[in-house]
Amino acid sequence: MKLPIVAYGDPVLKKVATEIPKDYPNLQELIANMFDTMYNASGVGLAAPQIGLSVRLFIVDITDRDEPEYQDFKKVFINPTIIEETGELWDFNEGCLSIPDIREDIKRKENVFLSYYDENLTHHEEMFTGMAARVIQHEYDHIEGKLFTDKLGPLKRAMIKSRLDAISRGAIKVGYKMKFPNANKKR
Template sequence: MKLPIVAYGDPVLKKKAEDISKDYPELGQLIQNMFETMYSANGVGLAAPQVGLSIRLFVIDITDKEEPGLEDFKKVFINARILEETGTLWDFNEGCLSIPDIREDVKRLDTVKISYYDENWVHHEEVFQGLAARVIQHEYDHIEGKLFTDKLSPLRRAMIKSKLDAISRGAIKVSYKMKFPSSSKKR
C-alpha cells in the first residue's frame, strides 16, 4: 500500500525518532509499504518519519547493475546508529521526497560506519562508502530529526524559503500522495 509522504513543515520531520522492538505491530507490512511508497515516488530511500511515524526505521534501494558494490543494494535499517563518519567531504546534489522540487548541493563525508538491525532482526555493523554512505546519511538524518536543508548556509536557506513555505502549504504539484502540514488536504 502506498502511504502519503509527509511534506516539509510537519513537526514529525524535526523530531528525533524512537527505537522499536521486534514485536512492533505489523513491521513487515510497514517495511513493504515503505518500499512500495518509495518506488512509486521514484526515490532511493525513505525514512519512517517521512510517512508520519517517529520510529528509527528507514529503507534504501540504490541497486545499480553498473556500479561495483551496488549491484544488489536493497536494505532495511532498524534502530540504526552511526558510529563514525570519516573520509573526504564531497558535494552531491541531494533531493528529498518530503521536499519535492528542491535540490541542493550538500557536503558529507564519504565513509560511514553504522550499527543497525535488518528486517529479520539480525544485527549488523558495517562500513559503507560513496553513494551508499550518502544515502544512508541522508536517511539517518531523518530519524535524527534533521533535513538536508538544515545543512545549507543561512543565505541559501533564505533563498529557498518561499519554495519551502509553498511545499508546507501544499501549493505544489507532485506525482505521489503527500500530506501537507499547513493544509488539511492530501494529494
C-alpha cells in the same frame, strides 16, 4: 500499499525518532509499504518519519546494474546508530521526497560505519562508502529530526524559504501522494 509522504513543515520531520521494540506490530507490512511508497515516488531512500511515524527505521535501494558494488543494494535499517563517519567531505546535489522540487549541494563524509538491525532483526556492523554512505546519512538524518535543508547556510535557506513554505501549504504538483501540514493556511 502506497502511503502519503509527509511534506516539509510537519513537526514529525523535526523529532528525534524512538527505537523500535522487537515486538513492533506489523513490522514486515510496514517495511513492504515503505518500499511501495518509495518506488512509487521514484526515491532511493525513505525514513519512517517521512510517512508520519517517529520510529528509527529507514530503507534504501540504490541498486544499479552498471555499478558492481550496487548490483543488489536494497537494505532495511532498524534502530541504526552511526559509529563513525570518515573520509573527505564531498558535495552532491541532494533532494528529498518530503521536499519535492528542491535540490541543493550538500557536503557529507565519504564513509559511514553503522550499527543496525535488518528486517529479520539480525544485528550488523558495517562500513558503507560513496553513494551508499551518502544515502544512508541522508536517511539517518531523518530519524534524528534533521533535513538536508538544515545543512544549508543562512543565505541559501533564505533564498529557498518561499519555496519551502509553498511545499508545506501544498502549493506544488507532485506525482505521488503527500500530506501537507499547512494545506489550509493562506499565504
